[in-house]
Amino acid sequence: MVKLVIDQAEGLRRLVARHTTRIVAVVGSAPEAGQTSVALNLASALAHYGQDVVLADESGHAAPALGLTLRGDIHDVLAGRVSSDAIRVHTRDNVVLVPVAHRHPERIDPSGALPLLTMGEPDIVVIDCTRAGAVLSPLAAQAHEVMVVLGREPASITGAYSWIKQAHFDYARAQFRVLVNRAEDIEARVVCRNLATTASHYLAVSLELAGHVPVDRQVMRARHLMRTVVDAFPMAPAAVAYRQLAAQVMHWPLAMRETGPAALGADRGSELVHDVGALSAHTV
Numbered sequence: 001m002v003k004l005v006i007d008q009a010e011g012l013r014r015l016v017a018r019h020t021t022r023i024v025a026v027v028g029s030a031p032e033a034g035q036t037s038v039a040l041n042l043a044s045a046l047a048h049y050g051q052d053v054v055l056a057d058e059s060g061h062a063a064p065a066l067g068l069t070l071r072g073d074i075h076d077v078l079a080g081r082v083s084s085d086a087i088r089v090h091t092r093d094n095v096v097l098v099p100v101a102h103r104h105p106e107r108i109d110p111s112g113a114l115p116l117l118t119m120g121e122p123d124i125v126v127i128d129c130t131r132a133g134a135v136l137s138p139l140a141a142q143a144h145e146v147m148v149v150l151g152r153e154p155a156s157i158t159g160a161y162s163w164i165k166q167a168h169f170d171y172a173r174a175q176f177r178v179l180v181n182r183a184e185d186i187e188a189r190v191v192c193r194n195l196a197t198t199a200s201h202y203l204a205v206s207l208e209l210a211g212h213v214p215v216d217r218q219v220m221r222a223r224h225l226m227r228t229v230v231d232a233f234p235m236a237p238a239a240v241a242y243r244q245l246a247a248q249v250m251h252w253p254l255a256m257r258e259t260g261p262a263a264l265g266a267d268r269g270s271e272l273v274h275d276v277g278a279l280s281a282h283t284v
Helices: 002-017 035-048 074-078 110-117 154-171 185-203 217-224 237-249 269-283
Strands: 022-028 053-057 095-099 124-128 145-150 175-181 206-213
Touching: 022 035, 035 053, 035 095, 035 124, 035 145, 035 175, 035 237, 074 110, 145 154, 154 175, 154 185, 175 185, 185 206, 206 237, 217 237
Parallel strands: 022 124, 022 145, 053 095, 053 124, 145 175, 175 206
Antiparallel strands: none
């Protein structure tokens, strides 16, 4: 009996000690949605809370935004040209930035890339996703959470719906987070409610509002300084919003990771037009 109790206690200790790195993919509904800015500031805000954060620069825009000099990327590591330590760049925000593959991120094998990103068991990996090729790269498709960044403009909203629809059918994802950029709280809630109603009705997909980032001139000033607004102007409204977002991200339930694209169904062109038309009717 004593032996059984000891074995159970040891098993519990091992269970508690088990560490899972949370992976969040940040995608934009359009190039002007502000995806890279969101990824950079979210990573900075998470580090502000003491999280060990890795930012996977898949878009190729994050490192230049901070004025960082790179010595290679994950593609170079996997090809044996550089060491894994050589490509890891520490930012002033206490975030480790790792460039994925600026040329062809869609060709990166996640079985080789993920161990490089999760080296040292960070608390969270934020992926600034590429917009080239498939909806999600093979690496981003492994994320626990996908957060779609969009604006309050009708074109951005319909673009987000189209992206979510394709990602749902390609990867069998049933849940997405939505962040409304450059919008106030009430506007963000209306956008998310209308988008979620349409997605639930036509796709049986769940959308949850991750948060909003208000219009803030300090964001552009920080960008000119090649810094995040969270680091440069911590009391700015946008910086406060990013810290609120980070506090939520840390407590999101850890969902199971998707393993890859689902089989594509029949032609969905006419269905997409019908759904987006319904969405426009909701949001106009």
